[in-house]
Amino acid sequence: MKATDIIADGFGRVREVVHEAVDGLAAERLNARVDPAANSITWLVWHLARIQDDHVADAGELEQVWRAGGWADRFALPLPAAATGYGHSARQVGTVRVDSGELLLGYFDAVHEQTLRFVRGLAATDLDRVVDERWDPPVTLGVRLVSVLSDDLQHAGQAAFVRGVLERGAS
Numbered sequence: 001m002k003a004t005d006i007i008a009d010g011f012g013r014v015r016e017v018v019h020e021a022v023d024g025l026a027a028e029r030l031n032a033r034v035d036p037a038a039n040s041i042t043w044l045v046w047h048l049a050r051i052q053d054d055h056v057a058d059a060g061e062l063e064q065v066w067r068a069g070g071w072a073d074r075f076a077l078p079l080p081a082a083a084t085g086y087g088h089s090a091r092q093v094g095t096v097r098v099d100s101g102e103l104l105l106g107y108f109d110a111v112h113e114q115t116l117r118f119v120r121g122l123a124a125t126d127l128d129r130v131v132d133e134r135w136d137p138p139v140t141l142g143v144r145l146v147s148v149l150s151d152d153l154q155h156a157g158q159a160a161f162v163r164g165v166l167e168r169g170a171s
Helices: 003-022 027-031 041-060 071-075 090-095 101-120 124-128 141-170
Strands: 130-132
Touching: 003 041, 003 101, 003 124, 003 141, 027 041, 027 101, 041 101, 041 141, 071 101, 124 141, 130 141
Parallel strands: none
Antiparallel strands: none
C-alpha cells in the first residue's frame, strides 16, 4: 500500500465520523453547547474543515474551498473571512452557527474532495517536501498531513461525544 493511500484512507475515516456526528440533527442540536464555554458540534466540524482547508490549500498551493466555493458567504459568520477557529474565545465559538446540517456537511464534503484530489495526486517522494520552515525541524508535507489528520480526528470524536451527550440528555 502506498503512503498516500494510507493518508487518503485516514481522511475517509474523518469523513465517516463527521457524518455520523452531524447527520439527522436539527440546527438546535448542532449549535447547542453543553455549557457556555464548550464547543458545539457546528463549531467543531466547521473548525476541523477550516483547518484542513487552510493547511491543504497552503501545502498544495491551491485556493481554499472556503473562499473559492463561496462557503464564506453562505455561512455569513460575523468573523474575519480568514478565521479558522484557532484560538477562538467562548464568545467567538458561539457565533459559529448553522441553520442546517446540510450547510455544514456541504462545506466539509467540498474540503474533503479537494483534500482527496490533492493527496491522490502525490507521489511518495512528495511527502518529504518541506512546507513550513518556521519549525525546527522544518515540517514536511507528510508530517503536515498527519498533523491535520490527528487534529481532525480529535475534533470529529469530540463532535460525536457532544452528540451522544445531547441525545442522552433528551431521553
